[in-house]
Amino acid sequence: MRVDFASLFEVVATCLGREGMADAEAGVLFLKAMHALVRFDDVVIFAYREKERPIDLFSTFGLEDHEIFVGLYQAGPFLLDPFYHAARAGRAGVFRMRELAPDRFFSSEYYRTYYTQTKLAEEVGFFVPCPDGVTVVLSLMRRERSGVFPPGEFAVLDDAVPFVLAFVARTWPDLSLRFDALARGTRRRRHEPANAADRVWRKLNLTDREASIVELVLQGYSSESIGLTLDISTGTVKVHRRNVYRKLGISSQMQLLSIYLSNLQS
Numbered sequence: 245m246r247v248d249f250a251s252l253f254e255v256v257a258t259c260l261g262r263e264g265m266a267d268a269e270a271g272v273l274f275l276k277a278m279h280a281l282v283r284f285d286d287v288v289i290f291a292y293r294e295k296e297r298p299i300d301l302f303s304t305f306g307l308e309d310h311e312i313f314v315g316l317y318q319a320g321p322f323l324l325d326p327f328y329h330a331a332r333a334g335r336a337g338v339f340r341m342r343e344l345a346p347d348r349f350f351s352s353e354y355y356r357t358y359y360t361q362t363k364l365a366e367e368v369g370f371f372v373p374c375p376d377g378v379t380v381v382l383s384l385m386r387r388e389r390s391g392v393f394p395p396g397e398f399a400v401l402d403d404a405v406p407f408v409l410a411f412v413a414r415t416w417p418d419l420s421l422r423f424d425a426l427a428r429g430t431r432r433r434r435h436e437p438a439n440a441a442d443r444v445w446r447k448l449n450l451t452d453r454e455a456s457i458v459e460l461v462l463q464g465y466s467s468e469s470i471g472l473t474l475d476i477s478t479g480t481v482k483v484h485r486r487n488v489y490r491k492l493g494i495s496s497q498m499q500l501l502s503i504y505l506s507n508l509q510s
Contacts, residue, residue, distance in 0.1 A: 245397060248280035255280070259411060270415040271302025277411075278384060281404060282397040284368075286385040288313055290322075291416065292331040293378045293423045295441055298322055301380070301416065312361050320508030323441050324354045324463050327369050331379035336409070338401050340393070341367045349464030353497040366392040368401060372412040376420035380412045444507045450488060457484045462501060 255277040265273070275287050288303040300314050322328050326344040335344075342350075349355055362385075370382040384401070386393060393401070445455035453474075460470045467485070471478045494500055 245281075245283055247400065251280040252277055256407075259414065263414070265415055267301045270411075274302070274382060274408075274411065275304065277404075277407070278401075281400050282384070282393065283386075283390065284384040284393075285387045285390055286313075287383065288385070289380065289382045291374075291378055291380050291419045291422075292322075292328055293376075293420065294332065295323065296423055296427065298328070299419065299422060299426070316358070320441075320505055321354070321358045323459075323508075324358075326463070327367070327371075327381055327383065329463065330369075331371060331381050334373050334379065335371045336373050337405055338368060338370050338398075338408075340398070341369075346460075346464040346466075347469050348466045352462070352464035353501040354462055354464060357498070357501055363388050365390060368393055368398065370401075370405065370408045372409055374412065374416065374419055378419045378423065380416060380419070382408060382412070441508075444504060447507055448492060448503070450491070454484055454488050454491075457481055458488055458500065458504075461485065461497065462504060 255273050258273060271287070271289055274289070278284065278287065286304045286309070288305070289301040291299040291301055297318055300318065303310060303314055305313050317325070326341060326346065326349060330339065330344045346352075365386045365388045367386075368384045372380045372382070374380055384393075441459065442455075445458075450458065456474060457470055460473060465473065467478050467481045470476075470481045474481075489495060489500070492500070492503060494503065
């Protein structure tokens, strides 16, 4: 695909001449800039901070897809998303999903149960760390009919990283204030954990170690990778997994995911 320089420079000129754009206006400009560079089907832009519910800044989905990619995702599955964990780790730049996914992600129950509903061939994300622990992720998605991003187009996106970093810094400089406002608007009982995942583990009476292992299992990490991540032996990981399954009265990862998601939404 040839770069549409006229459209790209039009976006740059608009950005230079505007401050304080609304989310929708900024999203449309980003969409237009990316369409000048590569081919894709959809865009979604999320802001993340710690384990808080991500803020949906912009998306191009129809009603049904919006429920899957945004509504359902914000309800809890985001906690298992490789993009979310890369955002929390402070990654910066542009990455393919398969670069960030754990070793068993594409065979995990999360992938089979939730991610396959998206019918994506590939998702590529620009990761932009912002002040106060916020990261904005601007995702470009290609459906199965479109195939993955060719190497040449991905290289163009990599060249666009400085523009995207500057665009986000100019457009969304104070997202932490929006997270703070949302937190104040959510009433919690005293001593209740502040995030959804921790509330689930407390409700299910799991220890901190069991919760850490189960989270990694659900994200798609093998027992070997979990052991390396937590600096414990693979055998110890398997013992904890068996204890969790026995405690919850289950025998499969499918049941574990079902319990996790149902408790997130209760």
